[in-house]
Amino acid sequence: MNCIIVDDEPIARQGILNLTAKVPDLIVKGLFKNSNEARLYLEKNVVDLIFLDIEMPGINGIEFAKSISKKTLVIFTTAHAQYALESYEIDAIDYLLKPISEDRFLKAATKAIEFNYFLSDDFEKSSFESIGENSIIVRADRRIYKILHKDIFFIEGMKDYSIINSKDNKIITAMNLKTILSQLPPQFFKRISKSYIVNYHHVLSVSPHAVHLQGIELPLGNTYRNEFINEFIKKKD
Structure with missing residues (x-):
């Protein structure tokens, strides 16, 4: 490289x-x-x-x-x-x-x-088979993965791709964050910046400029801050 x-x-x-x-x-x-x-x-x-x-x-x-x-x-x-x-x-x-x-x-x-x-051209680009009520079905690396919504920690956007970070896997898919977010249940998933979507279930705390998961700190964008913090507080009640 x-x-x-x-x-x-x-x-x-x-x-x-x-x-x-x-x-x-x-x-x-x-x-x-x-x-x-x-x-x-x-x-x-x-x-x-x-x-x-x-x-x-x-x-x-x-x-x-x-x-x-x-x-x-x-x-x-x-x-x-x-x-x-x-x-x-x-x-x-x-x-x-x-x-x-x-x-x-x-x-x-x-x-x-x-x-x-x-x-690279050597990597077989993955794609969604479907996004259901409780899970995502993803085709990647000549396999088909079923990822439960509850097991997804966060999704990171990078260029025109998205990286799904779950309990067991890190899978990249040739879809952007906007497309993925439109198909995920909004009661669980929320965009926190241009580059990140998080699962509310795994959010431990929120500071003015960051969202904290177990061992992970993700940036909280100015555009998304107030709405996310307000919804986070409501979900903790």
């Missing part, structure tokens, strides 16, 4: 390069100190993944990510936590806060590698 590193700080670029060396599937093709340098490289080269800083001279990382091909995956690497929600709104694979630990980096890199495989 080809990747590049874009960061205006030499020490940060070297640190990410050192971390990529621990992931054999990542092949670093270039290190760049700003978005303009990276853009020139992208005009002539195919890149699967960008490790992208946000606050840089000139065009910042958020604006740069919005301007590149949707086929190029992005993992933001930044010292500023306030950009987390906006990064998910533009379908970033992950958001890493500096200083970046090795475990956290490996988790993000693995997610990117898996999703890159899902996008």
Whole structure:
């Protein structure tokens, strides 16, 4: 999987390069100190993944990510936590806060590698057979899965696909979040941001900018916050 590193700080670029060396599937093709340098490289080269800083001279990382091909995956690497929600709104694979630990980096890199495989021609794209009153029937990997609604923790949208995260499986399907949500029972499932749908049954708590499940924290978008919090409170009564 080809990747590049874009960061205006030499020490940060070297640190990410050192971390990529621990992931054999990542092949670093270039290190760049700003978005303009990276853009020139992208005009002539195919890149699967960008490790992208946000606050840089000139065009910042958020604006740069919005301007590149949707086929190029992005993992933001930044010292500023306030950009987390906006990064998910533009379908970033992950958001890493500096200083970046090795475990956290490996988790993000693995997610990117898996999703890159899902996008490849080698992966058999899955599809819904049906969404019933109590379950979803999904065809994936030459199998048919029946996933009970109660076992779905959350559904993550990524590009034009959706990843169903359940108790037993993580399955990607070639349907977007809007289409899936329109067919799921609204008394159980609610959209919390551009990129996430959650199952109320697995929500433990809600904070102003996040929804908390067991061991998982998902961003709560400004557009969805008030409605979700109000409905969450009602369901807990």
